[in-house]
């Protein structure tokens with residue numbers, strides 16, 4: 001089958017007819033903010049405030065009827081709708097669209113017997129994990145409590161537990177959506193196989209999700225925490241990380257970090273203005289076994305912090321302790337086929353204690369396990385054969401910093417060049433990236449066919465349009 005060219009309907013519409021926006025404001029009184037209205041400049045931005053989004057309106061929806069009204073009006077007038085609950089995935093691709101704030105859609109029910117959670121489009125991971133804690137059931141959450149479950153899952157979702165249980169999107173049982181005709185529909189693998197497949201990792205280009213139902217897993221204890229050393233220890237710590245991950249059981253997940261914490265008063269004194277190497281971990285099993293698995297790291301000298309122990313589900317976000325307040329960021333991420341000591345040495349030369357680079361975080365996540373066993377039918381990501389990912393973050397708060405951060409990303413790319421696969425997971429794409437580096441040509445073609453069938457007029461635009 002041939003690739004379909006969808007560019008005309010996806011073009012931005014900066015000059016939306018004033019009458020269309022007036023109609024929208026009349027349909028949803030008090031919920032539509034337009035350029036020039038008080039608060040506009042904050043409302044138009046996402047969590048990543050350095051991304052200069054210029055929608056034509058920001059609409060706060062409170063229920064399914066609001067979503068239907070907004071989508072129907074937009075479709076009638078040729079406007080494009082972009083849901084954005086939180087804005088971790090902010091991008092200028094949303095310029096010219098009607099930005100739909102879905103954060104108020106807070107439905108949350110947990111069916112313990114069926115092991116299914118139903119979560120509204122605005123529910124964040126922290127809320128679901130706290131609700132799950134007394135049930136003994138686990139959902140495939142990532143590092144931060146802050147992203148919405150729907151936004152995270154539509155992009156595939158790389159969880160702490162993906163090595164054992166796969167991508168979060170592969171645990172979806174059903175989506176409730178409003179489609180391009182403004183109709184409310186329930187999607188399952190049986191009812192809409194192609195559309196369901198596309199939404200299990202292909203993003204929000206196909207409808208407004210009202211709620212998602214995800215399968216939960218029984219878990220015993222979760223062991224987790226952070227081990228931290230001065231950045232000067234990066235070489236031995238990264239080598240031990242590589243050795244442990246080389247034959248780790250799927251239940252063990254290790255993420256290594258090189259941190260340069262800014263001298264901000266809100267940071268704890270112990271880390272403020274200092275640089276560290278850290279290994280964060282989770283283990284689905286006993287504390288004794290977890291301790292045995294990471295003993296090689298524990299034997300290294302000069303450890304500053306070791307928080308590894310039993311973690312209540314509600315405290316999972318505390319392991320990586322990522323910031324939750326909106327901030328400016330600049331990011332680079334890529335998958336790595338493998339790691340060897342020579343590559344790690346080059347990385348330490350490029351961004352270790354002796355380098356002067358404006359990178360707040362360089363993170364290496366261990367992948368593998370169930371991620372390698374997925375199939376092309378599970379979702380557009382298919383199997384992820386690469387064993388590791390790298391993610392770098394800089395905070396561009398001063399003139400000249402964006403250029404030096406970009407140059408530091410270049411240093412990381414050069415250091416890792418022998419292991420880079422050229423592929424980046426959907427949820428880790430930078431603000432201006434497209435899907436060219438994420439999915440195979442076959443998966444991209446299938447996504448475009450689904451888009452052409454389900455939304456031929458381009459009513460919806462995701463942060464990473466297919």
Ligand SMILES: Cc1cc2nc3c(=O)[nH]c(=O)nc-3n(C[C@H](O)[C@H](O)[C@H](O)COP(=O)(O)OP(=O)(O)OC[C@H]3O[C@@H](n4cnc5c(N)ncnc54)[C@H](O)[C@@H]3O)c2cc1C
Nearest residue numbers: 085086087088089121142143148151157158204209462463
């Ligand atoms: C601190 C931090 C930690 C992170 N950790 C991880 C991690 O461990 N694993 C991982 O996989 N990712 C991670 N991410 C990336 C994150 O999952 C993605 O950026 C995700 O898109 C964020 O969800 P959000 O709710 O903030 O997204 P938003 O930016 O609000 O939305 C992202 C996109 O999702 C789609 N979307 C959202 N809601 C709807 C809806 N109701 N209907 C249709 N489409 C919708 C839209 O296309 C939208 O553009 C992390 C991000 C941050 C900032």
